[in-house]
Amino acid sequence: MKDIILTGDRPTGRLHLGHYVGSLKRRLEIQNKGEYEKFYIMIADSQALTDNFGNVQKVRDNVMEVMLDYLAVGLDPKKVNFFIQSEVSELTEFTFYYMNLVTLSRLERNPTVKDELKQKDFNNSIPMGFLTYPVSQTADITAFNANIVPVGDDQLPMIEQAREIVRSFNNLYGKTLIEPKAVLPDNENSYRLVGIDGKAKMSKSLNNCIYLSDEPDEIRQKVFSMYTDPDHIHVQDPGKVEGNTVFTYLDVFSRPEHFEKFLPEYKSLDELKAHYSRGGLGDMKIKKFLNEILQELLAPIRERRKEFAKNPDAIMKILYDGTMEAREVAHENVIKLKTSMGINYFN
């Protein structure tokens, strides 16, 4: 059996480098290999509403922004089925039946949800929609029979939850659903690219992002403000590479040809790291190098994005076509689901 792949993003802001290394790159590889039956990318607007229900306009506006980022990095509507979550109403049906298979305490144990709750300050009045979004995420995956879900490691608890629901469903009602598998990025530093402050994951709410759409000046300014080694005061001082954001980024983004092109006095990252550790290599030099690399990566993405942005109607058409197709599949599958449960009265 060929794979059915599904993944998605909440449209709450433009996509950034963390998204790029954590998931977009992997998606491009999958797309370009082309060894799948179907590849869905969902814009999870309903899920975004679970903690933005008071700001629908923001979510709505970001559907377009996220779609522009997808196309800008090279995801191709001929190879990928893009759709909008809220426009596939069957997903709420799946969710409703899956709710019976999950307990409140199980939902409260989800480590990613726990982290998010801490950040969000719901003050003990947790909206049910937010607490149960992992159940709706199970619906997103199973409504399309997806067996592969490429995600960042913060999404592993969601996939685990999905697997549990699938097992419960199959045990109760007979084998109907497929247990999905997560695929993670291959570079460990990409799992959660740290923000430019070096503190935590790159995240819009922490204001530590480099966006795919950033202009050259913004990129340069952000790179030069990056957290390095606070004890590396004079160029001659030995510097720490561990936990030094610039080196974390170089681990992720630099390739041998970048040295030839931008920093020919070093042959490899190991050599650069050794010099920095020893002392005698200033932060400016490594920041300049990283800036060159990121500028080169982001320039074509930014330019393509501007081109696509000239024609929003064409973008909406891509989403419309993809959503209609997704609806058909989800509809067929919800009938199968209900038939397994024995709540098919009229067929």
Ligand code: TRP
């Ligand atoms: N939870 C994902 C995120 O925060 C978005 C998402 C919604 C998703 N449904 C999904 C990802 C299904 C993979 C599969 O970005």
